[in-house]
Amino acid sequence: xxxxxxxxxAGPAFPSVDRGRLVSTLxxxxxxxxxxxxxxxxxVTIFLKSLQNDTGTFVGLDNFVxxxxxxxxxxxxxxxxxxxxxxxxxACGLAFGYAYALTRTCMPMRGLFRAxxxxxxxxxxxxxxxxxxxxxxNQGMIRELLFGNSVYGPIGIVLGITFYVxxxxxxxxxxxxxxxxxxxxxxxxxxxxxxxxxxxxxxxPGARYGLISAGxxxxxxxxxxxxxxxxxxxxxxxLATDIYKQVVGQxxxxxxxxxxxxxxxxxxxxxxxxxxxxxxxVAQMSARAVPYAPQPSKGRDRAFFxxxxxxSLFLVGILATAVFAxxxxxxxxxxxxxxxxxxxxxxxxxxxxxxxxxxxMAAWTAxxxxxxxxxxxYFVEKADTLPFxxxxxxxxxxxxxxxxxxxxxxxxxFFFSTPTNPLSGIYGTMAILVLSxxxxxxxxxxxxxxxxxxxxxxxxxxxxxxxxVPAYKTMLRVHVPICLPLILNVAIYLFLNxxxxxxxxxxxxxxxxxxASIAVLNMDDVGDQAPASAMAIMIVLTSVSxxxxxxxxxxxxxxxxxxxxxxxxx
Amino acid sequence: MGxxxxxxxxxxxxxxxxxxxxxxxxxxxxxxxVYTAVEPEELAGFAEAFQADNxxxxxxxxxxxxxxxxxxxxxxxxxxxADIVWGLAATSLLMMAERDMLEPYAPAGMDxxxxxxxxxxxxxxxxxxxxxxxxxxxxxxxxxxxxLPMPATWEDLTKPVYKGHIIMPNPASSGTGxxxxxxxxxxxxxxxxxxxxxxxxxxxxxxxxxxxxPCKMAGRGEYPIGISFAYKGAQLKGEGxxxxxxxxxxxxxxxxxxxxxxxxxxNKAGAKALADWSVxxxxxxxxxxxxxxxxxxxxxxxxxxxxxxxxxxxxxxDFAWAAENRARILDEWEKRYGSKSAxx
Numbered sequence: 001x002x003x004x005x006x007x008x009x010a011g012p013a014f015p016s017v018d019r020g021r022l023v024s025t026l027x028x029x030x031x032x033x034x035x036x037x038x039x040x041x042x043x044v045t046i047f048l049k050s051l052q053n054d055t056g057t058f059v060g061l062d063n064f065v066x067x068x069x070x071x072x073x074x075x076x077x078x079x080x081x082x083x084x085x086x087x088x089x090x091a092c093g094l095a096f097g098y099a100y101a102l103t104r105t106c107m108p109m110r111g112l113f114r115a116x117x118x119x120x121x122x123x124x125x126x127x128x129x130x131x132x133x134x135x136x137x138n139q140g141m142i143r144e145l146l147f148g149n150s151v152y153g154p155i156g157i158v159l160g161i162t163f164y165v166x167x168x169x170x171x172x173x174x175x176x177x178x179x180x181x182x183x184x185x186x187x188x189x190x191x192x193x194x195x196x197x198x199x200x201x202x203x204x205p206g207a208r209y210g211l212i213s214a215g216x217x218x219x220x221x222x223x224x225x226x227x228x229x230x231x232x233x234x235x236x237x238x239l240a241t242d243i244y245k246q247v248v249g250q251x252x253x254x255x256x257x258x259x260x261x262x263x264x265x266x267x268x269x270x271x272x273x274x275x276x277x278x279x280x281x282v283a284q285m286s287a288r289a290v291p292y293a294p295q296p297s298k299g300r301d302r303a304f305f306x307x308x309x310x311x312s313l314f315l316v317g318i319l320a321t322a323v324f325a326x327x328x329x330x331x332x333x334x335x336x337x338x339x340x341x342x343x344x345x346x347x348x349x350x351x352x353x354x355x356x357x358x359x360x361m362a363a364w365t366a367x368x369x370x371x372x373x374x375x376x377x378y379f380v381e382k383a384d385t386l387p388f389x390x391x392x393x394x395x396x397x398x399x400x401x402x403x404x405x406x407x408x409x410x411x412x413x414f415f416f417s418t419p420t421n422p423l424s425g426i427y428g429t430m431a432i433l434v435l436s437x438x439x440x441x442x443x444x445x446x447x448x449x450x451x452x453x454x455x456x457x458x459x460x461x462x463x464x465x466x467x468x469v470p471a472y473k474t475m476l477r478v479h480v481p482i483c484l485p486l487i488l489n490v491a492i493y494l495f496l497n498x499x500x501x502x503x504x505x506x507x508x509x510x511x512x513x514x515x516a517s518i519a520v521l522n523m524d525d526v527g528d529q530a531p532a533s534a535m536a537i538m539i540v541l542t543s544v545s546x547x548x549x550x551x552x553x554x555x556x557x558x559x560x561x562x563x564x565x566x567x568x569x570x
Numbered sequence: 571m572g573x574x575x576x577x578x579x580x581x582x583x584x585x586x587x588x589x590x591x592x593x594x595x596x597x598x599x600x601x602x603x604v605y606t607a608v609e610p611e612e613l614a615g616f617a618e619a620f621q622a623d624n625x626x627x628x629x630x631x632x633x634x635x636x637x638x639x640x641x642x643x644x645x646x647x648x649x650x651x652a653d654i655v656w657g658l659a660a661t662s663l664l665m666m667a668e669r670d671m672l673e674p675y676a677p678a679g680m681d682x683x684x685x686x687x688x689x690x691x692x693x694x695x696x697x698x699x700x701x702x703x704x705x706x707x708x709x710x711x712x713x714x715x716x717x718l719p720m721p722a723t724w725e726d727l728t729k730p731v732y733k734g735h736i737i738m739p740n741p742a743s744s745g746t747g748x749x750x751x752x753x754x755x756x757x758x759x760x761x762x763x764x765x766x767x768x769x770x771x772x773x774x775x776x777x778x779x780x781x782x783x784p785c786k787m788a789g790r791g792e793y794p795i796g797i798s799f800a801y802k803g804a805q806l807k808g809e810g811x812x813x814x815x816x817x818x819x820x821x822x823x824x825x826x827x828x829x830x831x832x833x834x835x836x837n838k839a840g841a842k843a844l845a846d847w848s849v850x851x852x853x854x855x856x857x858x859x860x861x862x863x864x865x866x867x868x869x870x871x872x873x874x875x876x877x878x879x880x881x882x883x884x885x886x887x888d889f890a891w892a893a894e895n896r897a898r899i900l901d902e903w904e905k906r907y908g909s910k911s912a913x914x
Binding site for chain 2: 055070071072133137138139150152153230234235237241244245247248249250251253330331332333334346347348349350413414417418419424427428506507510512522525526527528
């Protein structure tokens with residue numbers, strides 16, 4: 001008997017079930033209300049703004065007509081798509097090879113390579129662009145590698161963003177390649193199929209979904225990133241820097257809103273395709289599948305070791321260059337090492353306080369974000385009531401993925417700075433930074449929780465209902481402990497992203513809430529690249545410490561609270 | 571489960587403690603929230619000097635580039651936490667005055683200032699503090715290595731020898747960039763200015779998004795010649811960078827760092843106190859430490875590393891004309907140079 005049948009037939013007889021229903025109904029409605037206020041309403045505001053002129057008069061589609069008739073747009077759109085496609089091909093290619101090496105070979109030091117690949121996630125995206133200028137700029141250490149081409153432009157943007165998106169793609173690819181049915185490979189080998197043919201007929205189709213999904217993730221991340229093209233884009237205009245030019249350069253919010261909405265299209269398109277593909281996916285692993293375990297093969301393992309070493313060299317090289325940049329007195333004329341650039345109080349009125357602000361903001365984001373997103377996912381997945389509200393909540397939770405940070409930030413300014421908005425009190429506080437960051441990274445966290453909760457049998461609810469245990473107790477006693485490693489993972493994910501995010505926060509920070517990542521942007525903007533690198537390195541150090549802490553805590557948590565996982569099911 | 575709630579409890583406790591500590595660290599003195607675009611390294615000195623005479627107040631700076639501060643103020647409107655805007659381009663304050671965001675106020679002692687450098691209304695909605703002036707920063711070390719002669723005029727910069735060696739701020743992203751373009755138009759008339767920029771464009775390596783970046787990049791030799799402003803170049807030279815500041819002879823564009831009290835200010839008394847202090851001789855002498863042209867006539871002394879007699883080259887700048895024609899000029903600029911792809 002399924003949970004629904006049980007509730008439908010026995011529900012009215014048990015008051016405790018009704019209470020459980022009440023809680024999930026209220027929870028669902030609260031979740032929907034929160035996302036309507038913090039996701040939908042600001043986006044509606046930015047849409048309205050795009051239909052007004054800068055003094056607030058309604059002008060219909062005039063702004064769009066004006067923008068589409070300007071020569072710049074077509075070029076920026078074309079440039080953005082060109083960059084995004086290039087990065088998608090390069091990053092997916094590299095990440096596929098790297099993920100293949102990690103999951104399907106017996107290459108030595110796989111753990112180390114896996115750790116190195118995570119470096120970019122710990123740093124603000126600006127870091128790679130600054131480091132690339134030191135490496136390949138006109139005074140760069142290894143500029144000869146570009147054979148006279150300038151790093152300022154498509155080359156710099158592609159390299160910088162490839163660095164920044166690499167771990168995101170890699171994680172999807174590793175997941176896609178991790179599950180394979182060894183029986184298929186055994187059968188193929190028994191029939192004498194060549195390795196090449198096995199690769200194309202078994203490995204690639206098996207990882208097909210991961211490849212497509214990764215492709216769309218890179219495409220969206222690339223087209224919406226603003227930090228890298230701002231620092232190293234030179235005269236190569238892309239949509240993300242166009243918003244900056246309209247809003248910051250010309251103070252035209254209406255046009256900024258227009259470009260923002262245009263930027264939404266590729267993101268929404270790629271996102272919808274991703275959803276369709278996801279639905280088509282059928283389970284690769286049947287219950288009888290035998291997990292694939294790679295066998296050592298000297299030639300292959302060595303080749304992949306060389307490949308991964310080269311990719312790692314690129315990743316480590318960028319980070320090492322940023323460390324170097326933060327320590328050199330005056331590049332390129334005075335190469336004496338100094339810690340002077342870490343004296344942030346001397347170059348910036350907010351100095352070190354922006355670093356502590358970031359810590360505070362990241363802690364709140366991790367705490368509030370994890371709780372809210374987990375509860376939201378729980379109600380979407382486990383509530384028995386209001387199917388419409390569940391669907392709506394899930395849909396609203398999907399939106400942030402398609403909204404570039406810059407657009408979200410602008411939307412928040414428009415929505416929350418209106419004095420007539422009862423919530424305008426949070427404008428200029430730490431709260432709005434936390435909220436915007438939670439919303440910005442909502443989707444990935446939500447999807448992880450939904451996936452995890454889906455794996456838990458609905459019988460848990462049915463059983464607890466029949467035992468008259470309220471649903472929230474079941475949640476606290478069953479779902480939370482089982483999901484604990486994931487909960488921690490999500491909290492860390494939110495923390496790290498809150499430390500490095502720039503785009504949404506740049507319009508939202510106030511005098512006493514300036515963030516470290518914003519300080520990096522500001523210092524680079526006025527040309528102080530050494531202190532900018534130093535602050536970026538401080539962010540990296542924090543992220544590394546938090547990540548290490550997570551490893552330790554996860555180990556002890558798993559040992560203590562997941563003893564059930566080891567128990568013999570029979 | 572116990573572990574969960576304990577862990578969460580601890581995290582929440584830590585966060586609460588952090589929040590409390592932040593609240594407690596705010597001192598008892600009344601805060602004035604000041605939005606500014608003044609270079610960050612100067613701010614501490616100004617705050618100390620002001621607070622020495624006004625011990626009831628404490629300045630809280632919100633510093634960002636001219637573009638970001640202006641955008642923030644316009645977006646925030648009446649809900650802005652700013653009490654006073656201080657050291658922001660007059661062009662930006664004009665936009666705010668147009669939207670009726672500024673409170674007219676005549677600071678005590680204002681009569682000692684040059685009337686040309688403030689709003690024409692009485693009492694003025696904004697008051698100029700000091701002028702920043704366009705200049706060219708040349709990296710002497712790289713110039714010698716690459717065989718580049720020292721330019722003396724704007725026209726010189728269009729010579730083929732400088733091809734790919736010049737960086738200037740993009741007028742669509744940076745106020746300093748627009749100041750250059752509008753000054754060339756006021757010097758030569760539009761047609762000749764476009765012709766000049768067509769030729770200059772051939773020599774530009776990249777257009778930057780910020781006004782001070784070209785000089786800093788010239789200092790590091792990324793691009794040996796940066797069209798920027800004099801203060802930045804002089805400062806870099808003072809720090810030992812191989813930079814020479816050149817003031818082209820045809821004339822120099824400039825803008826005014828100015829202050830204005832917000833209509834929506836929560837601490838109007840504090841804002842007025844800072845406004846009064848900002849027109850004193852002491853303040854003007856401090857402005858003069860980094861800038862050659864200040865609002866109080868007769869007190870400016872030569873600034874180290876500045877081009878000599880820079881004020882004589884300043885053009886008769888028509889702010890209103892520049893503001894009115896800005897959108898049209900930028901459209902044309904984008905059409906001509908903006909959509910060109912990366913430099914070869």
